[in-house]
Amino acid sequence: MGEMADNVYKNHxxxxxxxxxWVQVKxxxxxxxxxxxxxxxxxxxxxxxxFGLPEIPPAPRVVxxxxxxxxxxxxxxxxxVNLVLMVLLVRSGLSILMDHPRLYWNDxxxxxxxxxxxxxxxxxxxxxxxxKDDSRYLSPWIGLxxxxxxxxxxxxxxxxxxxxxxxxxxxxxxxxxxxxxxxRLVPTDLGIFVEAWNVFVHYATFHLPVEPDGFYKYNPxxxxxxxxxxxxxxxxxxxxxxxxxxxxxxWAGWYPRLFGGRQCARSIHFLALCSYLAFLVPHVGMVVITxxxxxxxxxxxxxxxxNPAGLVVFLVGAAGIIALCWLAHWISWKxxxxxxxxxxxxxxxxxxxxxxxxxxxxxxxxxxxxxxxWPNGKLPHSPEWEALGDLRRSGFQLKVFGQxxxxxxxxxxxxxxxxxxxxxxxxxxxxGWSGVxxxxxxTIGQLMExxxxxxxxQAVVFRSFGEGHxxxxxxxxxxxxxxxxxxxxxxxxxxxxxxxxxxxxPLRLRAENQLGYKMVKWIxxxxxxxxxxxVGKGYGGKxxxxxxxxVVANI
Ligand SMILES: Nc1nc2c(c(=O)[nH]1)N[C@H]1C(S)=C(S)[C@@H](COP(=O)(O)O)O[C@H]1N2
Ligand SMILES: [Mo]
Numbered sequence: 001m002g003e004m005a006d007n008v009y010k011n012h013x014x015x016x017x018x019x020x021x022w023v024q025v026k027x028x029x030x031x032x033x034x035x036x037x038x039x040x041x042x043x044x045x046x047x048x049x050x051f052g053l054p055e056i057p058p059a060p061r062v063v064x065x066x067x068x069x070x071x072x073x074x075x076x077x078x079x080x081v082n083l084v085l086m087v088l089l090v091r092s093g094l095s096i097l098m099d100h101p102r103l104y105w106n107d108x109x110x111x112x113x114x115x116x117x118x119x120x121x122x123x124x125x126x127x128x129x130x131x132k133d134d135s136r137y138l139s140p141w142i143g144l145x146x147x148x149x150x151x152x153x154x155x156x157x158x159x160x161x162x163x164x165x166x167x168x169x170x171x172x173x174x175x176x177x178x179x180x181x182x183x184r185l186v187p188t189d190l191g192i193f194v195e196a197w198n199v200f201v202h203y204a205t206f207h208l209p210v211e212p213d214g215f216y217k218y219n220p221x222x223x224x225x226x227x228x229x230x231x232x233x234x235x236x237x238x239x240x241x242x243x244x245x246x247x248x249x250x251w252a253g254w255y256p257r258l259f260g261g262r263q264c265a266r267s268i269h270f271l272a273l274c275s276y277l278a279f280l281v282p283h284v285g286m287v288v289i290t291x292x293x294x295x296x297x298x299x300x301x302x303x304x305x306x307n308p309a310g311l312v313v314f315l316v317g318a319a320g321i322i323a324l325c326w327l328a329h330w331i332s333w334k335x336x337x338x339x340x341x342x343x344x345x346x347x348x349x350x351x352x353x354x355x356x357x358x359x360x361x362x363x364x365x366x367x368x369x370x371x372x373x374w375p376n377g378k379l380p381h382s383p384e385w386e387a388l389g390d391l392r393r394s395g396f397q398l399k400v401f402g403q404x405x406x407x408x409x410x411x412x413x414x415x416x417x418x419x420x421x422x423x424x425x426x427x428x429x430x431x432g433w434s435g436v437x438x439x440x441x442x443t444i445g446q447l448m449e450x451x452x453x454x455x456x457x458q459a460v461v462f463r464s465f466g467e468g469h470x471x472x473x474x475x476x477x478x479x480x481x482x483x484x485x486x487x488x489x490x491x492x493x494x495x496x497x498x499x500x501x502x503x504x505x506p507l508r509l510r511a512e513n514q515l516g517y518k519m520v521k522w523i524x525x526x527x528x529x530x531x532x533x534x535v536g537k538g539y540g541g542k543x544x545x546x547x548x549x550x551v552v553a554n555i
Contacts, residue, residue, distance in 0.1 A: 074174075457530060
């Protein structure tokens, strides 16, 4: 337990020398962001100077019988649960972002084409610079778990929170419509846009209009912004999150295209985060300005009093959230296996029965091939691999063994005789980057026809000449089911040329419904086994063993 935790604390990998904080936005996007922020305020001032302050009719205090009054217990609870989960989502999300601290509007992720970056570094051209070299340090005060390259743990927190956040959101929205509470949020009259603008002109010019009592009714701007967060931004987060899944994207190419592509989805996912933060600041500000104690009683006890009890209870709740963050940090570093296994037990079955069933059949064209393809992993320096030298392609023999009727050793020529398949697909790295490439190789299915796995075989092990991030032989496993996908290849060709050393010569795996780390490069052997538990530390691969990655990698 915690062996990596102890290692990395002492290790420059998680706590590097260079911990500079950096945000750099390309100027057109900076200009757009500035316009989006300043434009409406300027417009409001002009409006006031030209037309005067708009009239805002006072909201009636008496409510009709079927109009909502007060906040029922389910709503108050869902609001708090949402807050807890959003804190976890945002903090783990930032940790994930920092593992590939660049956002793009194109799927190729060519360095320099990002519209925003959170790293001071430009990718060097004179030497190999891997995606892992590019990951950045994030203070654990901000990120969960923070530090550098802790994406395995961060993703478990993110997806576990996202799952419960979705459940909570569905219950919340379901109950909104099962009761009359939906009337608070859902506009039924287009006039609300004009009224909301009028309120905005007041705020933007430092006037406070008379507020309705939020116990009965929100002001129009408030209503629209709540509606936007619940019914537009939250679903956008979910849908763009899903659009980053290799299983989904390589099954239905149209899905990520809804958002402009996989990287656009990732950028929009980030902009959704910005929207939550842009909402949170005025939301909390208005709660404080417009009667803190009363507002707190509304949302904590569902009463309309002005005593401080609600505020006090909320502060206790906030302290609870801070304690939870501390606990999550402790678990992440001291008991990381709990996080990995908790995720596997809770969401593994759902993953296996949904995303993992999708056949990756989406093909790109030669025109789509990425001019640049980020590399990852360390080039092998094992004598065996180096001895292959120029003979890498002719002198190599792939060993296929284990629970099979007919173990074999095959040269690349012999592999090619089994049949060659070509495909052009989108590669998804767990860190966030992607790229399109053409791959040529033999399917594992065809290999299986030759070696004939014995009954009881459940997993296939791919071992590499290279080492993992923290040392030791790199390997990974596929379930038999995933190995048999028609697009799962042992590839010796990339973009119509022999596979380059950097990308895995002599042979690498392609498993298009999985994330990149499953696709072992520099393969030396293939073994059929009963269970992945028999290999390495038993978690399904080198990254699963050392970096707590999930064993099924389809999102
Ligand atoms: N042997 C080995 N294979 C590996 C890795 C590695 O570190 N060692 N990294 C994996 C990861 S995280 C990714 S994203 C892909 C990257 O493939 P590429 O370098 O061809 O882009 O290789 C995978 N295969
Ligand atoms: Mo990766």
